[in-house]
Amino acid sequence: MPTACSTGLHDAHDVYNPECPCRDLLDVIANKWSALVIGALEPGPMRFGQLRTRLSGISSKVLTATLRRLEEAGLIEREVFAEVPPRVEYSLSELGYSAAQPLAALRTWAEGSLDRAVAQQSG
Template sequence: MATMTAAQRRERARADYDAFLKACPTNQLLDRISDKWVSLVVSALAPGPLRYSDLSRKIAGVSPKMLTQTLRSLERDGLLSRTVTPSVPVRVDYELTELGRSLSLLLSAVKEWAETHIEEVWEAREQYDADS
């Protein structure tokens, strides 16, 4: 059996990805990006960088702990960057990376779809509940 380089191993693994398998990294990534807070943070950052306090105000209902965890996970995944500007108080800005911007197009579309079709969903729920 021939030895493979790291690039060859990655390419082979890429061909084997199957998001329907729980152990597949793509399944884990889908789990991460389908999180409500992730989609709202990414959508909020789509127009441009925001400070933590701006994000907190913009995203109703997110706790400080959940916002911090979400921002850290997005930074770890390479979807946003965190810039610290030394001042008093320290200024921290969050901005989508190129990878994050590509995701924001999809998540913003899902957010807009939800805002556009919520009344239809409510009607369907009422009909379903009436028929049940």
Template structure:
């Protein structure tokens, strides 16, 4: 089954919402080098609250983009890792992140010119 992103009733839009969310994008980029613990993710991403990161991780796990593994240790250790589906986002997300980093100055200049400052 293929979706139609232009159809307002198509579930493709739900998928676009997930992979277009800035926190999900940053989680994917953070996990490309392998599994990480919650605090490692929080520290890498910066600016995300624990509540929002928890919600993002749960949603990504529900959507099959990452796995959550709990290790029976004291204290318990939890690691997050991309699934093959999550890893398949590497090329498109990395391309968008690269574009954003390469064009940030031009975008910020355009914003400044538009607002008149």
């Protein structure tokens, strides 16, 4: 019997199955920088430098890696303009927009729960 997810059959995917590729997809978006990048791109396309400023604290290297990973997963699109100085714009794909909603909930949770989390730590 083939495992779910590994076949082309319409088995439901399951993140609790380590063989299921959807766990890798979860790994891509369940990440601090991914959550911030996707949230930043929600209002519209942004350039590399704008993203670095908006995320404020990320290094070029890590931002590049994060963007490449999101692009590879099909969540964002990268468009290079043949200008000088070079201009590169990143934007959400349709799939990226669908991920933006649960990720916004996650960011909102973190912002809204910090006070309770801090109170819990000392108590």
